[in-house]
Amino acid sequence: MATGWAGDNAVNEQIDATVKDGIQRVRSRMPTGPSLEACEECGAAIPEARRVAVPGVHLCVPCQEAHDAEEQAYSGYNRRGSKDSQLR
Template identity: 55%
Template sequence: MAGGWAKDGAVQDQIDSTVEDGINEARRHLERQGPSLAICEACEAPIPLARQQAVPGVRLCIECQAEADRHQRQHSNYNRRASKDSQLR
């Protein structure tokens, strides 16, 4: 039973949300299957043949992939458990 500001079931909601995030991340990686693209789907720049061969299912040029990775790191550093611990006690 949760106390304080947290509603009943808050811990399970937190667990469910974390599992859902993990499933969505795995699905994003599955989309990389298949043939590599010759043109970046974000900026339409050509993707070098060496990159197409090195990364199966590549969809983005190096610059766009670096930006996507930077964006992913910013959002993946969020510690859901630590941020809600004070609410769950």
């Protein structure tokens, strides 16, 4: 494959950098601090197992699922702009 001025391992380095950036972005969104005993949004009790499994949790499972679905709808990831999808 012709790479022009790019190094032999440039594509793999770019993929690795993209993955590392994605992991860092997700980790930065993880809850921090003490877990709440009641959900911030609906006031329902947050089970002990959830508070232990996800330190710093502030939402019950149904509210977290709704929050995640809403966030996914506005993720901003443009699959049509990726070179891989254009080749298919």
